[in-house]
Amino acid sequence: MDDAAVPSLTPALRRELEIVRSLLKAGCSVDDMVAAANAAARVAARAAAETEREVQKGGTELTVRGLPVGGDWDWRALKRFLQSRGLSQRAIKFTDKDPELDVGVARFATVADCNLAADLLAACEPPEPGATIVVERGLAPEYARRSRKRVREGEEEPQAGSSRGAKAPRAPDVCAAVCPWWQVPYSKQLTDKHQRIAEALNAITVEVDRRAYGSSKPEWVRAAHARASGATGSASSASLCCPLLGILRSPVIERYRNKSEFTAGLDEHEKPLVGFLRGSFQDGITCVGNPDATRHTSLMAVKLAAAATAYIRDVSQFAPYDKRNQKGYWRLVLVREGRRKSFLPVPVTSSAVQAATADGGSPPAPAILDSPTFATLDPLTYLVTFGERGLGAKPAAAAAAAAAAEMSADVGQDEPMAEARATGGEGEGGSVSSGHQPGMDVSEVCEVEPEHPRSDEVMVMLQVNPEYPPAKTDPNAAARELRAMTAALHAAAMADAGESLFTVWVQLHTGVSNAAPADAPLLTLPPLLPRDSAEEQPSEPREVTAAVEAASGSGYIHDSLCELRFRISPTAFFQVNSPATCALYKVVGDWAAAEPSTLLLDICCGTGTIGLTMASRVAKVIGIDSVPSAIEDARVNAALNGITNAEFVAGKAEDALPGILSTHAGPDSPYGPGDVVAVADPPRAGLHRTVLRALLGCERIRRLVFVSCNPDNLVQNIAALCSPPRNRSGRDRGGRGRRGGGGGADMSGYSGDYNPFRPVKALAVDLFPHTAHVEAVMLLER
Numbered sequence: 001m002d003d004a005a006v007p008s009l010t011p012a013l014r015r016e017l018e019i020v021r022s023l024l025k026a027g028c029s030v031d032d033m034v035a036a037a038n039a040a041a042r043v044a045a046r047a048a049a050e051t052e053r054e055v056q057k058g059g060t061e062l063t064v065r066g067l068p069v070g071g072d073w074d075w076r077a078l079k080r081f082l083q084s085r086g087l088s089q090r091a092i093k094f095t096d097k098d099p100e101l102d103v104g105v106a107r108f109a110t111v112a113d114c115n116l117a118a119d120l121l122a123a124c125e126p127p128e129p130g131a132t133i134v135v136e137r138g139l140a141p142e143y144a145r146r147s148r149k150r151v152r153e154g155e156e157e158p159q160a161g162s163s164r165g166a167k168a169p170r171a172p173d174v175c176a177a178v179c180p181w182w183q184v185p186y187s188k189q190l191t192d193k194h195q196r197i198a199e200a201l202n203a204i205t206v207e208v209d210r211r212a213y214g215s216s217k218p219e220w221v222r223a224a225h226a227r228a229s230g231a232t233g234s235a236s237s238a239s240l241c242c243p244l245l246g247i248l249r250s251p252v253i254e255r256y257r258n259k260s261e262f263t264a265g266l267d268e269h270e271k272p273l274v275g276f277l278r279g280s281f282q283d284g285i286t287c288v289g290n291p292d293a294t295r296h297t298s299l300m301a302v303k304l305a306a307a308a309t310a311y312i313r314d315v316s317q318f319a320p321y322d323k324r325n326q327k328g329y330w331r332l333v334l335v336r337e338g339r340r341k342s343f344l345p346v347p348v349t350s351s352a353v354q355a356a357t358a359d360g361g362s363p364p365a366p367a368i369l370d371s372p373t374f375a376t377l378d379p380l381t382y383l384v385t386f387g388e389r390g391l392g393a394k395p396a397a398a399a400a401a402a403a404a405a406e407m408s409a410d411v412g413q414d415e416p417m418a419e420a421r422a423t424g425g426e427g428e429g430g431s432v433s434s435g436h437q438p439g440m441d442v443s444e445v446c447e448v449e450p451e452h453p454r455s456d457e458v459m460v461m462l463q464v465n466p467e468y469p470p471a472k473t474d475p476n477a478a479a480r481e482l483r484a485m486t487a488a489l490h491a492a493a494m495a496d497a498g499e500s501l502f503t504v505w506v507q508l509h510t511g512v513s514n515a516a517p518a519d520a521p522l523l524t525l526p527p528l529l530p531r532d533s534a535e536e537q538p539s540e541p542r543e544v545t546a547a548v549e550a551a552s553g554s555g556y557i558h559d560s561l562c563e564l565r566f567r568i569s570p571t572a573f574f575q576v577n578s579p580a581t582c583a584l585y586k587v588v589g590d591w592a593a594a595e596p597s598t599l600l601l602d603i604c605c606g607t608g609t610i611g612l613t614m615a616s617r618v619a620k621v622i623g624i625d626s627v628p629s630a631i632e633d634a635r636v637n638a639a640l641n642g643i644t645n646a647e648f649v650a651g652k653a654e655d656a657l658p659g660i661l662s663t664h665a666g667p668d669s670p671y672g673p674g675d676v677v678a679v680a681d682p683p684r685a686g687l688h689r690t691v692l693r694a695l696l697g698c699e700r701i702r703r704l705v706f707v708s709c710n711p712d713n714l715v716q717n718i719a720a721l722c723s724p725p726r727n728r729s730g731r732d733r734g735g736r737g738r739r740g741g742g743g744g745a746d747m748s749g750y751s752g753d754y755n756p757f758r759p760v761k762a763l764a765v766d767l768f769p770h771t772a773h774v775e776a777v778m779l780l781e782r
């Protein structure tokens with residue numbers, strides 16, 4: 001084969017081509033070569049397995065126990081101690097820097113280094129008289145648990161990377177790292193997520209019961225206990241704090257994400273790769289995996305990751321960032337996409353698929369509604385119900401009927417669970433008087449994948465390390481790299497979606513973690529500067545200049561949700577699954593039951609989405625968010641959609657809300673009791689206790705719709721909002737003190753008298769297929 005015929009061959013492939021040529025010249029047949037290659041692969045696999053066994057035997061980590069904490073000893077002292085024994089040249093890392101821990105973990109570059117350190121430590125004198133330090137091989141279970149918990153709870157994005165001696169064997173598969181449920185049938189995913197929310201609702205009952213004593217115990221807690229004691233089925237479902245109506249399935253389950261955050265790093269063969277981290281740095285993993293196989297990443301994002309990889313591997317003079325030594329330039333490639341049309345395919349049930357395929361036809365294609373009318377959008381289309389869970393031991397059809405009635409019922413029932421039971425219990429056949437479809441039983445959920453429409457606008461943010469010496473010493477070299485990378489990405493994006501608008505940002509960040517602070521510098525693409533006055537415009541290929549021009553668009557993308565258009569900045573929050581978000585917002589809007597006299601508070605409003613989708617139904621919207629760029633977007637979004645009754649405040653809700661309430665919802669405000677409705681959609685950490693107090697203390701708020709992406713914090717926040725005030729329960733229990741919980745979980749110390757809210761109904765919403773994450777919506781009233 002002539003080299004000129006394959007000009008795109010990489011140097012590595014070219015070398016392999018040479019080997020094949022020489023074997024052919026030596027008279028080897030192709031069959032011989034295949035047999036030799038297979039044998040070599042088997043030897044390599046066996047060698048890798050041997051290495052893995054070796055690593056598992058020893059590993060590169062040492063756990064040191066019995067550190068005399070509290071005095072001068074802490075992890076720093078351990079580090080000094082190791083260094084004083086001649087180990088300073090080793091790559092020693094501590095997985096946790098909690099000064100109170102008496103356990104330290106040192107990580108070494110190789111198993112041999114680790115063995116040497118273990119021997120040295122075992123032979124040396126204790127660092128303090130009387131101290132007994134125990135050295136063990138491997139990662140302390142305390143650390144392993146912590147790292148796993150952090151990743152599971154999504155506090156940190158599963159990070160990638162590998163410590164040198166033990167990379168590939170320990171890094172999980174990329175799918176296991178970022179969409180761990182990818183092989184679980186969708187109906188089972190929904191069942192498990194629904195169960196997780198049911199457990200949270202049960203935990204709310206338990207938590208409020210724990211906080212309230214005697215006569216202060218809310219009626220709904222007593223009712224839950226009565227149901228639990230009389231339940232023939234599972235007591236846990238009977239003692240839910242309110243009915244759980246089911247779970248809204250995601251209208252799209254494949255490649256649904258409109259945002260992908262790729263790490264530029266090294267794969268398990270130490271080759272540059274732009275993809276997903278395959279585990280946690282704390283677990284010693286830093287390697288990156290290919291995003292192709294992940295079910296939730298969009299095709300456009302996959303394509304751009306591949307283009308970025310090809311650029312870094314084959315063209316760039318700059319290295320990707322390596323967390324192990326904090327060297328390198330390319331760190332992160334963030335891809336965000338927007339669409340002109342709202343996208344709401346009608347879900348197909350498995351019975352419909354069976355009927356179609358029995359006739360020899362293909363499964364019915366999901367309909368794509370060009371202009372879905374938000375006002376008439378029926379979330380029940382996506383509702384999945386469960387016979388045995390959440391609503392007590394009722395047949396699925398009855399549960400579905402109860403859910404349908406609850407979804408459409410007027411709010412304000414005195415006894416929601418009883419109401420739900422009565423409606424569902426009667427309706428064995430599942431007929432629903434409201435005319436709604438009653439949602440589908442989980443057994444009807446099928447795996448047909450609606451086709452996702454292509455994106456119309458694409459934004460890329462390149463996060464780079466400005467301290468990388470070649471970039472720092474030669475800004476023009478950095479500019480050339482960023483511009484050439486942009487050209488590579490632009491070409492890939494245009495090949496997929498010719499008319500897309502394309503925009504590129506550059507973020508400068510130096511920390512070890514890729515999570516940049518809110519104030520990390522965000523720049524547009526730098527121009528090439530003449531080196532001196534004698535030099536004319538520096539040269540670069542014409543296609544690069546053209547691509548950079550094309551990528552210097554507005555700097556934003558726009559997405560469509562619920563018939564509105566939203567501008568999105570690179571650092572503003574926007575829900576990642578737009579079709580499912582529409583269904584979520586419809587439920588939030590319906591449950592808020594806003595009226596023309598309503599003041600709607602949108603707490604943690606992001607780009608203003610929830611408030612703006614409800615603006616036409618209320619007197620005024622006030623949105624609050626801590627990210628200034630999100631608030632700028634929200635203001636632009638109001639104007640973009642011709643909305644004039646919305647106001648947005650940049651600041652933390654804990655700082656801004658008390659003032660807003662005293663101005664707009666105090667005794668002199670034009671809004672009467674019940675006219676103020678709040679929607680809260682906090683980040684994973686939940687609402688700050690100051691916000692909880694402000695909501696409880698504002699009598700005019702009679703209805704609160706709470707959206708949560710973290711069931712654990714949902715329990716704490718809702719329990720705080722639904723528990724009687726301490727002084728009331730304190731009287732009943734003779735003034736016994738109580739330990740405060742974290743994150744606003746306990747209102748101890750809040751001496752105000754207030755009427756607690758009561759949970760009315762809840763719904764799970766699946767915004768994140770193939771992951772363990774799930775949203776919950778709850779309606780609270782008082």
Ligand SMILES: C[S@@+](CC[C@H](N)C(=O)[O-])C[C@H]1O[C@@H](n2cnc3c(N)ncnc32)[C@H](O)[C@@H]1O
Pocket residue numbers: 573574575603604605606607608609610624625626627630651652653654681682683684688709
């Ligand atoms: C889960 S998002 C919800 C955003 C918006 N409701 C939506 O649906 O797009 C949480 C939002 O809370 C904001 N946030 C985080 N901490 C905050 C705080 N202390 N006060 C106000 N907003 C905060 C974040 O910037 C983010 O926009």
